Amino acid sequence: MIMGIRPLLRGSTYSGMLFAYCGALTSLPLLPFALLSTLASPSAPYGVQAVLVLLVWAALIGSVGLARTTRRALIAFARRLLRVPLPAPAAVPSGADRWRTPLWLLLHVALGWTGALTSGVLVLMGIALPGGWLDAEAGLSLFGRSLRSDDGWRSWVMALCCLLLAAVVCAVVTSVLRWLAPRLLGPSSAERLALMAEREQRLAERNRLAHELHDSIGHTLTATTIQAAVAGEVLSADPVAARAALRSIEESARAALEDLDYVLGVLREEKAETAPTRTLADLPELLDRLRHAGAVLDVELSGALAQVQGTLSRAAYRILQEGLTNALRHGTGGPIGVRVAAAPDGLELGVVNGAGPRPGAGVFRTSGHGLPGLAERVRLLHGEIEVGPDGPRHWRLAVRLPVRGSA
Numbered sequence: 001m002i003m004g005i006r007p008l009l010r011g012s013t014y015s016g017m018l019f020a021y022c023g024a025l026t027s028l029p030l031l032p033f034a035l036l037s038t039l040a041s042p043s044a045p046y047g048v049q050a051v052l053v054l055l056v057w058a059a060l061i062g063s064v065g066l067a068r069t070t071r072r073a074l075i076a077f078a079r080r081l082l083r084v085p086l087p088a089p090a091a092v093p094s095g096a097d098r099w100r101t102p103l104w105l106l107l108h109v110a111l112g113w114t115g116a117l118t119s120g121v122l123v124l125m126g127i128a129l130p131g132g133w134l135d136a137e138a139g140l141s142l143f144g145r146s147l148r149s150d151d152g153w154r155s156w157v158m159a160l161c162c163l164l165l166a167a168v169v170c171a172v173v174t175s176v177l178r179w180l181a182p183r184l185l186g187p188s189s190a191e192r193l194a195l196m197a198e199r200e201q202r203l204a205e206r207n208r209l210a211h212e213l214h215d216s217i218g219h220t221l222t223a224t225t226i227q228a229a230v231a232g233e234v235l236s237a238d239p240v241a242a243r244a245a246l247r248s249i250e251e252s253a254r255a256a257l258e259d260l261d262y263v264l265g266v267l268r269e270e271k272a273e274t275a276p277t278r279t280l281a282d283l284p285e286l287l288d289r290l291r292h293a294g295a296v297l298d299v300e301l302s303g304a305l306a307q308v309q310g311t312l313s314r315a316a317y318r319i320l321q322e323g324l325t326n327a328l329r330h331g332t333g334g335p336i337g338v339r340v341a342a343a344p345d346g347l348e349l350g351v352v353n354g355a356g357p358r359p360g361a362g363v364f365r366t367s368g369h370g371l372p373g374l375a376e377r378v379r380l381l382h383g384e385i386e387v388g389p390d391g392p393r394h395w396r397l398a399v400r401l402p403v404r405g406s407a
Contacts, residue, residue, distance in 0.1 A: 007171045008164075012083050016174030017115060019081035023105070024112030030060040061109055065102035074104065075185050082174070084181045104184035108177070115173035122166035126159045220256040222328050223293045224249050230294040248292035279313040280305050280340070283320065287338070290324060296335040303342030312401060315381055316340070316347055322374050323351030323397040330395070346402050353395040 007013055034057035038049045064070055075086045231245035278286075283305075287297055308316065320338070327336045330353070337352035371387060378385040383401040390396030 007175075008167045013167075013171050013174050015081045015083070016177055017119070017170040019077060020108070020112040020115050020173050020177060022077070022081075022112070023108035024116050027057070027061055027109045027112075030064075031057060033060060058106055061105050062102035065105040066098070070105075071101045071185070074101065074108075078177075078181050078185055082178050082181055084178055084185075086181065086185055087187055100184045100188070104180065107180060107184075111173050111176060115169055119166040119169045122162045122169065126162035126166065130156050130159050220252045222325050223289055224252050226293045226295075226328055227252070244292060245294075248289055252289055278317045278321075280308055280316055281313070282317060283340070286317075286321060286324070290328070290336075293328070295328065298335045298337045300337070300339045300341075302340070305340060305342050308342055308347060308403075312347060312381070312403065315377055316349055316401065319349055319374060319377065319399055320351065323349070326371075326397070327351055327353045327395075344403065346400055349397075349399040349401070351397045352390055 034053045037052050037056040038044075041049065041052070044052075072088075075088070078084050079086055227245045227249045231242040231249075234245075235242045287299060290297060320340070324336065324338070334353075337350065339348070339350035341348040375385055375387075378399055378401070381401050383399060385400075386396070386398040388396065
């Protein structure tokens with residue numbers, strides 16, 4: 001019982017009915033033009049002329065819906081008065097989608113007139129039926145029984161029923177309009193595909209930014225933590241080495257700020273500065289920062305690395321950066337083997353963790369996103385990856401990326 005009355009108590013029900021009234025009122029200026037059609041056949045029967053006027057009126061209403069601005073205005077009003085969430089329409093509707101707005105207008109106007117006339121009559125009856133009001137003599141005949149305004153308490157009951165029925169009409173008309181709005185004013189199949197493509201593009205960009213943050217800033221913070229631990233241990237015994245470690249921390253933090261400014265600019269939908277793209281040409285700088293952090297590196301470079309360009313070079317740098325970051329975080333010290341070999345048909349990358357005590361070891365948590373993200377990056381480049389133990393005290397990362405179709 002209460003659930004059935006609840007829609008009658010909502011303000012949105014009557015704002016939706018106002019939306020229906022607006023549809024009926026906005027169609028009135030077109031009615032005089034429709035009446036001109038009777039001049040074509042003045043001798044036709046009245047019923048034929050009425051049907052002709054209605055057909056011309058409907059055609060004029062539908063033609064208004066072909067304008068692109070009409071659809072935008074209808075969607076804006078439906079959002080406000082019907083409380084229906086509708087996305088912005090496509091710039092140019094195509095095919096059958098072009099006729100959804102004229103159909104909506106015709107149904108909107110029809111429901112508006114039906115609801116307005118029905119609820120208006122019921123409200124007038126609710127006002128006129130009680131005895132003595134407005135000095136009116138009103139009556140209601142239903143199922144062979146009649147009720148007049150001077151019938152005492154029964155006229156008051158009937159008046160209340162009329163007002164209640166008027167509210168029910170408002171609720172029904174609003175519900176029908178809300179059901180129709182997503183189907184006729186909502187996104188078409190082409191618009192839904194465009195929205196899905198846009199959403200997929202945003203998700204891809206967010207994932208890319210997540211990889212950039214994890215690879216770049218995660219590496220920088222790892223190296224900075226190790227450098228700070230080294231500086232703290234040699235501060236008294238070797239001030240020169242401590243100052244070198246602090247300078248390296250400053251350089252690493254500056255590089256991380258550049259990356260962070262770029263990513264935040266993208267997330268704020270502002271025009272970001274040029275993206276700090278790191279390639280294999282920046283590999284020596286990366287290795288120098290690691291050496292300043294106290295890491296011992298065993299580097300083996302072969303092939304024409306300068307000829308590796310584009311996406312392949314950027315991906316190779318990020319893969320090596322992630323592998324070295326993991327070696328710093330989870331390795332137990334000792335030399336870290338780094339191998340980069342460029343061949344005409346592919347690029348081979350390798351990082352092997354060492355063994356032995358290291359300052360600051362065991363202070364890092366693992367996020368669990370590094371290796372899966374790295375594997376996904378390799379998969380997108382149609383490459384191969386191997387990660388696992390290499391002997392009893394080593395851990396090995398090996399990646400092979402094909403040159404053809406990657407850059």
